[in-house]
Amino acid sequence: MKDIIVAIDGNAATGKSTQSKKIALFLNYKYIDSGAMYRAVTLYAIRNKISPKNLSQINLMLSNIKINFNFSNGENKTFLNGEDVEELIRSKVISKKVSSYAKVKKIREFLVLKQREFGLNKGIVMDGRDIGTVVFPKAECKFFFKSDINISANRRYKEIVESGIKTSYEDVLRDVSKRDFSDMRRVHSPLKKAKDSLEIDVSNKSVDEIFQYLIRIIEIKRKELN
Ligand code: DC
Numbered sequence: 001m002k003d004i005i006v007a008i009d010g011n012a013a014t015g016k017s018t019q020s021k022k023i024a025l026f027l028n029y030k031y032i033d034s035g036a037m038y039r040a041v042t043l044y045a046i047r048n049k050i051s052p053k054n055l056s057q058i059n060l061m062l063s064n065i066k067i068n069f070n071f072s073n074g075e076n077k078t079f080l081n082g083e084d085v086e087e088l089i090r091s092k093v094i095s096k097k098v099s100s101y102a103k104v105k106k107i108r109e110f111l112v113l114k115q116r117e118f119g120l121n122k123g124i125v126m127d128g129r130d131i132g133t134v135v136f137p138k139a140e141c142k143f144f145f146k147s148d149i150n151i152s153a154n155r156r157y158k159e160i161v162e163s164g165i166k167t168s169y170e171d172v173l174r175d176v177s178k179r180d181f182s183d184m185r186r187v188h189s190p191l192k193k194a195k196d197s198l199e200i201d202v203s204n205k206s207v208d209e210i211f212q213y214l215i216r217i218i219e220i221k222r223k224e225l226n
Contacts, residue, residue, distance in 0.1 A: 001222050001223075001225075001226055002122075002222065002225050002226055003121070003122040003123035004122055004123075004139075004140035004141060004218075004221065004222060005119055005122050005124055005126070005136050005138075005139040005140055005141070006020075006023060006029070006124070006125040006126070006139065006141045006142075006143075006218060007127075007132040007135070007136050007139040007141065007142045007143070007197075008020050008125065008126070008127040008128075008131065008142075008143045008144075008145065009127070009128060009129055009130065009131050009142070009143070009144050009145070009191070009194070009197065010129075010143075010144050010145030010146055010147075010191075011145065011146055011147060011149075011152060011180050011191070012152065012156070012176045012179045012183070013147075013152040013155050013156035013176050014145035014146065014147045014155075014202050015145065015202055015207065015210070016127040016128075016145055017033055017035075017076075017127055019127075019145075019210055019211060019214060020033070020125045020127040021071075021074050021075075021076060022074070022207075022211050023125050023211070023214060023215065023218065024071065024074075024124075024125040025073075026215060027125075027218070028123075029123045029124055029125050030071065030118065030123060030124040030125070031069070031071045031124075031125050031126075032069060032115065032118045032125070032127075033069070033076055033126075033127060033128075034111070034115055034126055034127065034128030034129075034131060034135070035127070035128055035129075036067075036069070036076075036078040036089060037067050037078075037111045037114065038098050038102045038107070038111065039078075039090075039094050039095075039098050040065070040067050040078055040085055040089055041061075041062075041065060041101055041107055042089075042094050042097050042101045042102075043080060043085055043088055043089050043094055044061060044064075044065055044080060044081075045058075045061060045101055046093065046094070048061065052100045052101045052103065052104050055104075058104060058106050058107065059106060062106065062107065062110045064081075065080070065081065065110075066080075066081050066082070067079065067080060067114065068082075087163075090160075091165070092165070092167065092171075092175075095175055095179070096175060098179070099179050099183060099186075100182075102129075102183070103182070103186045103188065104188075105188045108130075108188050108189055112130075112134060112135055112189075115135045116135060116136070119135075119136055129183050129189070129190075130190075132193075132196075132197045133192060137194070140222075140225065141217065141218050142194050142196060142197035142198065143197060143198050143199075143200055143214065143217075144193040144194070144197040144198065144199045144200065145200055146199060146200070146201055146202070147201065147202045147203045148203040149173070149176065149177060149180075150173070151204075152176055153169065153172050153177075154169065156172050156176055157169045157172040160172060198217065200213070200214075
């Protein structure tokens with residue numbers, strides 16, 4: 001069967017990466033977490049005290065950044081210039097600051113090019129905010145996840161607490177809402193559903209229920225293409 005590109009976009013904390021990893025594992029595809037790339041750039045910028053407003057420093061910074069992934073057994077690790085930053089990029093500080101860096105046109109252009117390189121040979125699942133609209137407008141399968149904001153925040157809250165980080169539900173709700181607000185209203189590639197994307201309300205569905213549904217659609221698409 002021909003390999004395809006699966007693009008999963010949607011609001012924050014809707015389970016895009018959980019589903020993307022499961023699909024990639026099932027199909028033996030690559031998995032690319034585009035949000036992790038924006039987070040890694042944010043980490044580099046914070047470490048080097050580079051403001052999202054300082055465009056000359058941003059340009060220089062981008063020429064010094066290499067982001068890679070290691071996806072194995074359904075687990076993904078993000079590497080920034082060879083350093084495993086998977087845990088660091090999930091911190092509160094990065095979650096709060098990432099939207100202000102994700103707004104910057106130069107950063108988006110740089111990361112979109114990298115994301116397209118990852119997809120050159122297809123056989124890839126990528127999740128994010130602009131994958132179906134900007135990165136791979138011709139992706140064979142596009143999904144758009146939405147969810148009740150309280151359910152999303154609760155999901156993310158549980159994930160954070162399980163990873164051993166202290167936080168409050170209210171803080172997570174504020175962060176997820178602010179991020180969605182900023183991601184939807186930014187000028188460059190805002191979060192929005194591609195016209196040919198299939199919208200899925202994940203609010204009251206189990207992980208397995210959503211996964212079975214996605215796989216059914218992907219398999220239909222793959223058969224049509226052969
Ligand atoms: O998926 P995530 O929550 O890890 O993404 C972190 C931030 O990165 C998110 O608030 C918006 C930004 N992002 C983006 O602008 N475009 C993408 N394709 C992926 C993420």
